[in-house]
Amino acid sequence: MKPTKKPNQKNNRRQQGGRSGARMNAKAAKPAAQKPAKPVKAKKPKSAPISSEHTQIIQWYPGHMTKTKRRIEKDLKLVDAVAEIIDARIPVSSRNPDIARLTAGKPRVVLLNKCDMADRRATDRWVTVLSSENVRAIPVDCKSGRGVDKFVPVLTELLQPRIEAYKAKGMVNPSLRVMIVGIPNVGKSTFINRVAKRTKAVSADRPGVTRGNQWFTVGKGFEMLDTPGVLWPRFDDQTVGEHLAFTGAIKSDVMDTELLAIRLIDLLKTLDVPEFSERYQLSAEELEMPSFELLGVIAKHRGMLIAGGEPDTERVAYTLLDEFRAAKLGRITLEMP
Numbered sequence: 001m002k003p004t005k006k007p008n009q010k011n012n013r014r015q016q017g018g019r020s021g022a023r024m025n026a027k028a029a030k031p032a033a034q035k036p037a038k039p040v041k042a043k044k045p046k047s048a049p050i051s052s053e054h055t056q057i058i059q060w061y062p063g064h065m066t067k068t069k070r071r072i073e074k075d076l077k078l079v080d081a082v083a084e085i086i087d088a089r090i091p092v093s094s095r096n097p098d099i100a101r102l103t104a105g106k107p108r109v110v111l112l113n114k115c116d117m118a119d120r121r122a123t124d125r126w127v128t129v130l131s132s133e134n135v136r137a138i139p140v141d142c143k144s145g146r147g148v149d150k151f152v153p154v155l156t157e158l159l160q161p162r163i164e165a166y167k168a169k170g171m172v173n174p175s176l177r178v179m180i181v182g183i184p185n186v187g188k189s190t191f192i193n194r195v196a197k198r199t200k201a202v203s204a205d206r207p208g209v210t211r212g213n214q215w216f217t218v219g220k221g222f223e224m225l226d227t228p229g230v231l232w233p234r235f236d237d238q239t240v241g242e243h244l245a246f247t248g249a250i251k252s253d254v255m256d257t258e259l260l261a262i263r264l265i266d267l268l269k270t271l272d273v274p275e276f277s278e279r280y281q282l283s284a285e286e287l288e289m290p291s292f293e294l295l296g297v298i299a300k301h302r303g304m305l306i307a308g309g310e311p312d313t314e315r316v317a318y319t320l321l322d323e324f325r326a327a328k329l330g331r332i333t334l335e336m337p
């Protein structure tokens, strides 16, 4: 799919003033895309100050993800259960809205990963909301391994009818196969390594590390299928793209970092995060400023200046996003049940 090149993106965005939020490009998000897409980087207007009012286009549904989705549908026939890994900080945006239909009644475990970076109480509430008869939600922190030991017992319990059926067919110690699915960079490969108790799958802190499906034997009687991260089109909610970008599921080179940082500041202000003002030494008065001005204030407080003493807003935008992604602003859940 060819990126939707906006010849007059700068002016377009100004005209769209008043609509906040990263705007999904409906054309770019068409699920029927075939070819891998070249990202469209939104640029901030040069002649006017940037603000939360400006929107940017995040192209977040490249063509290879359509192919991956089809392959997942095909490989579902090979597995006994599905483990969907979601990001505990954004349980709505990181969730595949089609999974129930795709998995067609297969036992499913939802793992709320990266819960070391999410608000504890919010995670507890999400566990209750997401669990149902055929679905179990488990909070995990694959960085430390916390919670991962609950996975095999829960899965074994969910798969009991299937294990009995295998036994009835005369199969002794049948190998149970689990497919691991989730958005890019959510920790799928890290989770497999945690369950296997050794590094088998390649993992790194950027989206798009796992390129193809790969089977791993993770212990007695269990095999896991690692899959590339998939993003699902969500036309209904424009904030989804932003939340995916804040947490690092979408590559940062497809968006304007300053606009993104301004939108993050908007959100942090509404969530009333004390670590935000403490870390960047922001007074109550400064917190009242529009977010684009606040970005400049943070740059000044951090000594990030360019020639002439102007704040280096681009550099501070990267810093802010990096620090949020590393949970240096505290444990923050962006989406509540």
Ligand SMILES: Nc1nc2c(ncn2[C@@H]2O[C@H](COP(=O)(O)OP(=O)(O)OP(=O)(O)O)[C@@H](O)[C@H]2O)c(=O)[nH]1
Residues within 6 Å of the ligand: 113, 114, 115, 116, 117, 140, 141, 142, 143, 144, 182, 183, 184, 185, 186, 187, 188, 189, 190, 191, 202, 203, 204, 205, 206, 207, 208, 209, 210, 211, 227, 228, 229, 230
């Ligand atoms: N803080 C924290 N970091 C985690 C956790 N789980 C995984 N990570 C980190 O997240 C990054 C991505 O992990 P991967 O396992 O490569 O993610 P993936 O889902 O396989 O990513 P793709 O293959 O690109 O789709 C790595 O830097 C991991 O160390 C967690 O529970 N907490």
Ligand SMILES: [Mg+2]
Residues within 6 Å of the ligand: 188, 189, 190, 202, 203, 209, 210, 226, 227, 228, 229
């Ligand atoms: Mg991976």
